[in-house]
Amino acid sequence: MKFAVLRFPGSNCDQDCIHALNAIPGASADYVWHKDTSLAGFDAVVVPGGFSYGDYLRCGAIARFSPVMKSVKEFANAGGPVIGICNGFQILCESGLLPGALVRNRGLHFVCEHVNLRVEQHDSRFTNAAWTGQILNIPIAHGEGCYFAEDETLERLRINGQVLLRYCDEQGRAADEANPNGSRENIAGIRNEAGNVFGLMPHPERACDPLLGSTDGLHIFKSILKG
Amino acid sequence: MITPDVIAKHGITPEEYERIREILGRDPNFTELGVFSVMWSEHCSYKNSKLELKKFPTTGPRVLVKAGEENAGVIDIGDGWAIAFKMESHNHPSAVEPFQGAATGVGGIIRDIFTMGARPVFSMNSLRFGDIRGDSAEARTNRRLFAGVVAGISHYGNCIGIPTIGGEVYFDDSYAGNPLVNVFCLGVLRHDQIARGGAVGIGNPVFYVGAETGRDGLAGAAFASRELTEESKEDRPAVQVGDPFREKLLLEACLELLASGCAAGIQDMGAAGLTCSTCETASRGGTGVEIDVNLVPKREAGMTPYEILLSESQERMLVIVNKGEEDKVRAIFEKWDLPYAEVGVVNDDGMMRVREGDSTAVEIPARKLADDAPLYSREAAEKRPPAPLDLAQIPEADCLAALPTLLSHPSIASKRWVWRQYDHMVRLGATVLPGSDAAVFIVREANKILAASTDCNAIYCRQDPREGAKIAVAEAARNIACTGAVPLALTDNLNFGNPHKPENFLQLREAVEGMAEACRKFDTPVTGGNVSLYNESPAGAIDPTPTVGMVGIVEDPKHITTQFFKADGDVIILIGEPGDELGASHYLLAIHGLKAGPPPRLDYDRELAVQNAVRSLIRMELVASAHDCAEGGLAVTLAESCMSGEKNLGACVEIPSGATRADIPLFNESQSRIVISVKPAEAAGVLSFLAERGVPASQVGTVNCGNNLDISTAGKSFSWPLDELGETWGSTISRLMED
Numbered sequence: 005m006k007f008a009v010l011r012f013p014g015s016n017c018d019q020d021c022i023h024a025l026n027a028i029p030g031a032s033a034d035y036v037w038h039k040d041t042s043l044a045g046f047d048a049v050v051v052p053g054g055f056s057y058g059d060y061l062r063c064g065a066i067a068r069f070s071p072v073m074k075s076v077k078e079f080a081n082a083g084g085p086v087i088g089i090c091n092g093f094q095i096l097c098e099s100g101l102l103p104g105a106l107v108r109n110r111g112l113h114f115v116c117e118h119v120n121l122r123v124e125q126h127d128s129r130f131t132n133a134a135w136t137g138q139i140l141n142i143p144i145a146h147g148e149g150c151y152f153a154e155d156e157t158l159e160r161l162r163i164n165g166q167v168l169l170r171y172c173d174e175q176g177r178a179a180d181e182a183n184p185n186g187s188r189e190n191i192a193g194i195r196n197e198a199g200n201v202f203g204l205m206p207h208p209e210r211a212c213d214p215l216l217g218s219t220d221g222l223h224i225f226k227s228i229l230k231g
Numbered sequence: 232m233i234t235p236d237v238i239a240k241h242g243i244t245p246e247e248y249e250r251i252r253e254i255l256g257r258d259p260n261f262t263e264l265g266v267f268s269v270m271w272s273e274h275c276s277y278k279n280s281k282l283e284l285k286k287f288p289t290t291g292p293r294v295l296v297k298a299g300e301e302n303a304g305v306i307d308i309g310d311g312w313a314i315a316f317k318m319e320s321h322n323h324p325s326a327v328e329p330f331q332g333a334a335t336g337v338g339g340i341i342r343d344i345f346t347m348g349a350r351p352v353f354s355m356n357s358l359r360f361g362d363i364r365g366d367s368a369e370a371r372t373n374r375r376l377f378a379g380v381v382a383g384i385s386h387y388g389n390c391i392g393i394p395t396i397g398g399e400v401y402f403d404d405s406y407a408g409n410p411l412v413n414v415f416c417l418g419v420l421r422h423d424q425i426a427r428g429g430a431v432g433i434g435n436p437v438f439y440v441g442a443e444t445g446r447d448g449l450a451g452a453a454f455a456s457r458e459l460t461e462e463s464k465e466d467r468p469a470v471q472v473g474d475p476f477r478e479k480l481l482l483e484a485c486l487e488l489l490a491s492g493c494a495a496g497i498q499d500m501g502a503a504g505l506t507c508s509t510c511e512t513a514s515r516g517g518t519g520v521e522i523d524v525n526l527v528p529k530r531e532a533g534m535t536p537y538e539i540l541l542s543e544s545q546e547r548m549l550v551i552v553n554k555g556e557e558d559k560v561r562a563i564f565e566k567w568d569l570p571y572a573e574v575g576v577v578n579d580d581g582m583m584r585v586r587e588g589d590s591t592a593v594e595i596p597a598r599k600l601a602d603d604a605p606l607y608s609r610e611a612a613e614k615r616p617p618a619p620l621d622l623a624q625i626p627e628a629d630c631l632a633a634l635p636t637l638l639s640h641p642s643i644a645s646k647r648w649v650w651r652q653y654d655h656m657v658r659l660g661a662t663v664l665p666g667s668d669a670a671v672f673i674v675r676e677a678n679k680i681l682a683a684s685t686d687c688n689a690i691y692c693r694q695d696p697r698e699g700a701k702i703a704v705a706e707a708a709r710n711i712a713c714t715g716a717v718p719l720a721l722t723d724n725l726n727f728g729n730p731h732k733p734e735n736f737l738q739l740r741e742a743v744e745g746m747a748e749a750c751r752k753f754d755t756p757v758t759g760g761n762v763s764l765y766n767e768s769p770a771g772a773i774d775p776t777p778t779v780g781m782v783g784i785v786e787d788p789k790h791i792t793t794q795f796f797k798a799d800g801d802v803i804i805l806i807g808e809p810g811d812e813l814g815a816s817h818y819l820l821a822i823h824g825l826k827a828g829p830p831p832r833l834d835y836d837r838e839l840a841v842q843n844a845v846r847s848l849i850r851m852e853l854v855a856s857a858h859d860c861a862e863g864g865l866a867v868t869l870a871e872s873c874m875s876g877e878k879n880l881g882a883c884v885e886i887p888s889g890a891t892r893a894d895i896p897l898f899n900e901s902q903s904r905i906v907i908s909v910k911p912a913e914a915a916g917v918l919s920f921l922a923e924r925g926v927p928a929s930q931v932g933t934v935n936c937g938n939n940l941d942i943s944t945a946g947k948s949f950s951w952p953l954d955e956l957g958e959t960w961g962s963t964i965s966r967l968m969e970d
Contacts, residue, residue: 014476014480016392016479054392055476057476058390058475059390111969113385113651114385116389116650116654145654207656209659210657215673215788216662217664
């Protein structure tokens with residue numbers, strides 16, 4: 005399976021995604037420049053983390069207008085799998101591919117640390133290699149990762165089973181103390197209604213090597229490979 | 232126009248002015264005077280410190296580019312790979328505007344690294360502030376500075392995507408009003424990728440690329456070379472504003488440019504901006520450079536040549552392009568959406584010539600400007616050894632209470648509040664996270680594992696600068712050894728007060744000589760660094776702070792070792808003597824309010840034996856944890872080993888001591904000590920290995936899964952609940968900063 009890793013000016017997890025994906029048997033990854041318009045030959049799209057366009061104005065707000073995003077929308081509308089990580093999640097929300105928004109962390113500080121995530125739903129294109137209720141240890145690193153959506157939207161996400169990951173404690177409880185950024189309902193990752201677009205604040209590419217303390221990120225990428 | 236008053240305002244002495252007249256064969260014009268003032272500032276010329284810096288060892292089999300030759304030294308790490316690293320200060324800007332001061336410090340050091348052709352892979356920092364405890368106006372100011380500096384580093388480093396993986400933060404009254412912000416960056420490159428900063432090739436065009444030049448940061452180098460006063464706030468225009476996004480584009484564009492082979496030379500515009508980059512490239516190339524300021528991209532209209540040349544706007548580079556390759560270069564800059572312009576040409580007359588259209592604004596022999604700044608050996612005060620410590624005058628503290636007090640001292644307390652704000656995991660390298668003795672980082676490009684540590688105990692240096700500087704090097708090497716790595720080389724940042732005061736100059740000289748001696752002993756050449764003098768506030772000079780940033784290499788991932796205990800039942804071994812030196816200790820500072828007595832002695836042979844032994848044991852895979860014994864002595868070391876892992880582990884320890892008071896064995900800071908833990912079955916073998924090598928060691932206790940740190944010594948027994956120690960150690964800083 006061939007992954008396109010988008011490269012915006014200011015992307016800074018693009019190289020990490022390439023490294024992590026190319027180390028997974030069955031996966032290969034290559035860069036796609038933000039000025040390119042073709043995703044031909046790719047089976048999946050990764051919108052990586054970073055500070056696209058410096059995140060001036062608002063996180064992800066400028067990236068949505070870049071030429072490549074038009075192709076990503078077409079790719080997604082045609083059912084292709086798209087995963088947005090951190091800034092990539094912000095871009096997918098700004099582009100309207102995912103509902104809600106990501107705002108400043110509750111504590112106002114940037115937070116970089118390992119967190120526990122509870123898999124809410126293994127019946128999805130992005131979590132089928134895990135099981136429902138499984139706890140994944142994956143790092144976060146963001147200043148604006150507080151997921152916000154209106155009550156109705158949250159209701160719809162719940163009903164449709166679109167929430168795939170929630171921040172939780174070691175016992176798997178989605179407790180407030182385990183919420184690193186104030187996200188509503190401890191939401192760490194959601195998919196779209198069709199199920200082929202996924203955004204998450206944690207960085208699975210940083211949890212694919214035992215030397216980095218966790219390999220739980222592989223569950224996410226392997227799920228995409230399983231299809 | 233050039234009156235004695237104008238000359239004095241530029242910080243140029245009458246003698247220096249005469250020298251300028253001799254170089255030019257005439258009086259300088261106003262712009263030229265400005266150019267000389269920044270190039271001959273301490274920040275750019277090291278005029279008060281260069282004679283001392285020559286004492287450092289700078290060569291070695293691994294040194295590919297020596298200190299001072301280029302923007303940063305380059306060290307071989309094997310298999311055709313090399314690293315470039317350096318540390319630099321941004322103290323004065325951070326005192327006036329902490330967020331931007333620190334942010335642009337990070338930006339500047341990153342540029343120094345990619346200017347060498349290296350991809351920056353991680354950063355660290357060494358920070359000093361006044362006391363952040365209490366409700367005084369001063370404490371509030373110190374908290375504001377601390378919060379601002381951390382936020383500035385976090386902002387710049389996180390955005391550009393270079394992980395900040397470690398460092399140190401100390402709090403002491405001597406830094407009130409004059410914080411220290413020393414930033415470190417390391418990059419990786421192939422041997423054949425080393426880029427040079429010379430203007431070579433007569434007729435080659437000179438390109439300017441990066442942010443437009445504005446009026447920000449005017450003459451910042453000169454500002455950094457003065458004492459901070461009440462009026463320094465008015466110097467706020469001398470502080471630059473950073474744009475990490477711009478720098479990220481500049482970084483990618485420059486690395487692409489250097490890989491293309493189209494560049495003959497490259498130089499960043501840091502201190503003294505366009506002035507420094509033009510005359511230094513010409514001087515290195517043995518050529519002349521002529522530029523036209525009318526062609527320079529500018530942020531605002533009406534800027535004079537003086538302002539354009541002295542601006543320290545950030546995120547700018549000067550590139551000497553191989554003639555004929557201009558179009559390829561333009562295409563790269565356009566790909567990355569960067570402003571650029573062809574601003575001049577390399578010629579053979581040795582002059583730095585600046586035109587403004589048809590008129591000549593500056594014409595100065597480049598080499599004399601760049602390399603012939605006056606050098607001074609300032610008057611040094613007479614050396615006075617520190618008075619011996621009279622223990623009879625120091626009552627034994629309540630040791631049960633003293634340990635939590637030490638652990639809650641902001642200098643010793645956990646810095647999690649700080650490093651949680653830094654993205655330390657990007658680039659997939661941080662295999663040992665911040666909070667252990669040294670950071671350990673996998674450089675993916677080169678498939679190498681590096682360890683890095685910054686160190687300086689300024690109380691030691693205050694009491695005895697020579698011994699303190701030696702210990703800074705030894706401790707850095709010890710921290711590196713504890714991770715399983717071999718030290719390679721180091722960079723230094725020498726922070727001192729006004730060198731015109733004899734007692735300050737003595738500190739500088741003593742520290743340099745001590746550091747130089749230690750570098751020879753540990754076989755770690757100095758790859759470059761930075762000198763920051765004039766660190767004074769109205770209350771006086773800072774404690775001398777010669778900070779060391781050392782890098783080592785781990786040969787096998789199996790050797791990577793951390794400081795915290797691993798398993799119930801493991802045996803705790805103290806390598807080195809229990810020690811008895813309380814002088815200059817944090818115990819005296821935190822409990823008795825004293826900076827007194829001589830710092831502990833450093834015995835090189837002992838130190839090397841201890842470090843080598845620990846490294847050997849680690850390589851034999853016998854060591855579960857290794858932790859250097861430093862501030863707060865053995866008690867703090869043991870507490871940290873219990874508490875700094877994912878979950879607390881208890882320990883039961885007996886420290887052998889002939890002392891009649893417990894504070895000596897618990898809190899003394901004698902050197903050359905490392906606490907390791909090993910599997911019970913290995914303990915006897917480890918002890919006999921150490922004995923065979925003549926390294927003193929003793930089995931002092933065991934790790935347990937209880938919730939206490941129990942220590943008995945000097946006929947007394949203590950038991951500290953780890954929950955309580957952990958709470959005070961772990962949350963002190965966040966409580967001070969968030970409440």
